[in-house]
Amino acid sequence: VQLQACGGGLVQPGGSLRLSCAASGSIFSINTMGWYRQAPGKQRELVATITSGGSINYADSVKGRFTISRDNAKNTVYLQMNSLKPEDTAVYYCNYYTYRLMRVYNYWGQETLVTVSS
Numbered sequence: 001v002q003l004q005a006c007g008g009g010l011v012q013p014g015g016s017l018r019l020s021c022a023a024s025g026s027i028f029s030i031n032t033m034g035w036y037r038q039a040p041g042k043q044r045e046l047v048a049t050i051t052s053g054g055s056i057n058y059a060d061s062v063k064g065r066f067t068i069s070r071d072n073a074k075n076t077v078y079l080q081m082n083s084l085k086p087e088d089t090a091v092y093y094c095n096y097y098t099y100r101l102m103r104v105y106n107y108w109g110q111e112t113l114v115t116v117s118s
Helices: none
Strands: 002-006 008-011 017-024 032-038 045-051 056-058 067-071 077-080 090-100 103-108 112-116
Touching: 002 090, 002 103, 017 032, 017 090, 017 112, 032 067, 032 077, 045 067, 045 077, 056 067
Parallel strands: 008 112
Antiparallel strands: 002 017, 017 077, 032 045, 032 090, 045 056, 067 077, 090 103, 090 112
16 A cells, blocks of 8 residues: 655644545555644654544644544545644654555655744
8 A cells, every 4th residue: 555645734723734645555444544643852753543434533733623524435534634723733644554365564654844934
């Protein structure tokens, strides 16, 4: 599975950005896609995930500001980020996860830098 992410950049506090990530290759129809982030000096943390069935999970720090969605026909996941704060500055990573025939498949996209600064 290959993950191609795009949409990062520099934005002022209070602004918005939209990340997208398209998966290609051997996609299993039942999967979870999502976004994680890693700020300088910190560990990678979950931002939001969404299953192929539509179940969503958000980190407390982004609830009410970020919205994750997906287009199963395009194998693409989106992260709409509103009311961005400087503490949202991080490298964001797209993730694809599935479990099939007693085997875990876990893939990461390339780094997508989001910088929130005035």
